[in-house]
Amino acid sequence: MQQQLASIDYSILLSALLLIIGVLATKFSTRLGVPALVLFIVVGMLVGSDGLGYIYFDNAELAQFVGILALVIILFEGGLQTNWANIRPIVKPALSLATLGVLFTTATVAIAAKVLLDVSWVEGLLFGAIVGSTDAAAVFSVLKGQNIRPKLEATLEAESGSNDPMAMFLTISLIEVLLIYQPSYWMLISSFFWQMGIGLLLGILFGKFSSYAINRINLDSSGLYPVFALAFALLAYSVTALVGASGLLAVYVTALIIGNKDLTYRNSIFRFNEGFAWIAQILMFIILGLLVFPRQLFTWEIILNGFILSFVLIFVARPLAVFVSTIRMGFCFKEKVFISWAGLRGAVPIVLATFPMTVGLENSQLYFNIVFFVVLTSTLLQGSTIAFFAERLGLTSEKRVESMHSLELVSLGNANAEIIEYVVAEDSVIMDKQLRDICFPKDVLINAVIRAGDLITPSGETRIQEEDILYILVNKSRKTELKTFLKMEQLL
Structure with missing residues (x-):
């Protein structure tokens, strides 16, 4: 044995x-x-x-x-x-x-x-x-x-x-x-x-x-x-x-x-x-x-x-x-x-x-x-x-901006919320805007901004820059609306 x-x-x-x-x-x-x-x-x-x-x-x-x-x-x-x-x-x-x-x-x-x-x-x-x-x-x-x-x-x-x-x-x-x-x-x-x-x-x-x-x-x-x-x-x-x-x-x-x-x-x-x-x-x-x-x-x-x-x-x-x-x-x-x-x-x-x-x-x-x-x-x-x-052969492209990912919010209960990770593209209209001037959908909150590896605590005066990573807290019922809004922003 x-x-x-x-x-x-x-x-x-x-x-x-x-x-x-x-x-x-x-x-x-x-x-x-x-x-x-x-x-x-x-x-x-x-x-x-x-x-x-x-x-x-x-x-x-x-x-x-x-x-x-x-x-x-x-x-x-x-x-x-x-x-x-x-x-x-x-x-x-x-x-x-x-x-x-x-x-x-x-x-x-x-x-x-x-x-x-x-x-x-x-x-x-x-x-x-x-x-x-x-x-x-x-x-x-x-x-x-x-x-x-x-x-x-x-x-x-x-x-x-x-x-x-x-x-x-x-x-x-x-x-x-x-x-x-x-x-x-x-x-x-x-x-x-x-x-x-x-x-x-x-x-x-x-x-x-x-x-x-x-x-x-x-x-x-x-x-x-x-x-x-x-x-x-x-x-x-x-x-x-x-x-x-x-x-x-x-x-x-x-x-x-x-x-x-x-x-x-x-x-x-x-x-x-x-x-x-x-x-x-x-x-x-x-x-x-x-x-x-x-x-x-x-x-x-x-x-x-x-x-x-x-x-x-x-x-x-x-x-x-x-x-x-x-x-x-x-x-x-x-x-x-x-x-x-x-x-x-x-x-x-x-x-x-x-x-x-x-x-x-x-x-x-x-x-x-x-x-x-x-x-x-x-x-x-x-x-x-x-x-x-x-x-x-000249077949490489510029560095790509990563697409959005969602990080599930885990708590003791079944929280009806998620965190969306969003990388700001160069052609996004939220670029160079202050957070207070961006009309996000209802029940959306910017939790954190990562810039060049550093954590920035967001405030209304925080100005968005290219390649900033935004962590956005959103109610699950508003997630589709938020994603649609962010994609529309990139296309304008």
Whole structure:
């Protein structure tokens, strides 16, 4: 009994240390210019059986389960943070990249894989499908805070959030073709429309119902609202997947709708899911790192083939897919070059590479090792140079003023009030005005002004300056009126 408890305690200790190392890795990744996911993977490889030997892990089924669960959480958080006003103008190119772009990438990489790996055409297409999609976790984390032009950032985020279903559909379909002696190609085509169409429909329905339920229910604790929202994400994925449609697409659409609604405890929901998504990323990448045996990965055959396929993917397949799928969609040559370069591969290809392993396909270990190497190459080369390329191509924008956030007012009772955090923009008409001259709606009070990091106690004579942060106490019944007023002020 004592030995069993000691084993559990040891596992908890190891989990705590891995989380601490993962969090610290995000800090060092910024200084080193290396995407955090690479450091997470390295941590997993170091503590694995081929590294320090603390953990022996070769369970592809468990890694697949953790990977898909983490992708659901990451896509949900990414959808919550996506502003519909930003992606609405770029829906057409984003969807084109998420569908046609994946197809072109798959076909181009398949040719190289067929020649290089001496596999069948279907196996070559399977390899192309596995690496065909960009990764939401990698793209969201790398682009955050880079001041890339909003149009380009929105396009890349929308593409990465919506192209996973296409890659998963192609991967599963091609595995079925390899396993079934006489597959029905018409059935596969109809399955595609079913998965995408029903996934989109259920995502919309779950998004609307979730938003309504979150705003209507009166929970005893504010901490339950983020859990309630996340439960709807898991529900949207599972129900959609169980009817044979794309659960990942449903999750992203659900999150997109929830994130663009005026929610009760909105800030708590966003912050909780942001932190939980980081935990999911750390856990997923460490487990995927554990699944790799460096002695198998870093052989001359894998390195050589991996480098060649990485070159084809980065410099041939991705640019071809971008330039073809965005014809006449308003992107200049430099923007297309940048979109091509920012097509990061990450967890999704590695998770998809576990699918052939779980069904026992021939060459499945070869697929996994080369895919893993391609992902490492992509994240190290592309992920660490995105900011540099954006600046060199002149595709960065001015420092953005952060949008409004709401901080829920917590007290012993259920206070019917919130605090709105508002950053003053340069073109706002409340700029350079004294507070007593601003006609805020009823039941609104300016609690504090933060200017250049200093706290200013507001008074009627306080004059508003650019980039001031106002903390505004507002009755919940007046919140919509206040937000409308502030947005109207910015547009005048």
